[in-house]
Amino acid sequence: MTRDQMLAHLRAADAIAREAAAHGHHPFGAVLVGPNDAILMRQGNIDTVHHAETELARRAAAAYSPEFLWTCTLVSTGEPCAMCSGTLYWANIGRLVYGFEETELLALTADHPENPTMSLSSRVVLGSGQKKIEVHGPFPEIEDELVSVHRGFWQR
Numbered sequence: 008m009t010r011d012q013m014l015a016h017l018r019a020a021d022a023i024a025r026e027a028a029a030h031g032h033h034p035f036g037a038v039l040v041g042p043n044d045a046i047l048m049r050q051g052n053i054d055t056v057h058h059a060e061t062e063l064a065r066r067a068a069a070a071y072s073p074e075f076l077w078t079c080t081l082v083s084t085g086e087p088c089a090m091c092s093g094t095l096y097w098a099n100i101g102r103l104v105y106g107f108e109e110t111e112l113l114a115l116t117a118d119h120p121e122n123p124t125m126s127l128s129s130r131v132v133l134g135s136g137q138k139k140i141e142v143h144g145p146f147p148e149i150e151d152e153l154v155s156v157h158r159g160f161w162q163r
């Protein structure tokens with residue numbers, strides 16, 4: 008997957024995040040991209056434990072074989088948390104692309120009770136396993152675009 012393709016898919020995930028926010032959910036979005044660069048699934052955040060990435064990985068694991076998922080990419084607006092990274096790992100999704108780091112999310116959410124951000128990067132979680140999952144991110148050239156939906160959301 009080229010950098011331009013990654014950016015295009017990050018923008019698609021951002022559209023999902025904005026939909027989630029419009030429905031009162033946390034503004035996160037994710038897409039599952041197949042080996043032919045087609046978006047196979049889309050998912051927005053639902054609530055505190057039903058994150059976009061976790062729900063997408065669960066749905067993907069139910070719909071596709073582990074072998075196929077190894078050729079797929081999960082694209083997320085923000086860096087997946089430890090729970091989401093673990094779910095991606097167990098679903099056998101072979102590549103992760105994210106737009107902005109969890110440290111940036113912490114700066115936006117501060118001590119908001121609905122988002123107690125952990126200081127545990129997806130690279131640490133995924134790097135602790137036996138599989139070599141590719142990780143690409145952050146993408147500074149699109150960060151402002153991706154975090155704009157978060158500005159104001161967490162101060163409500």
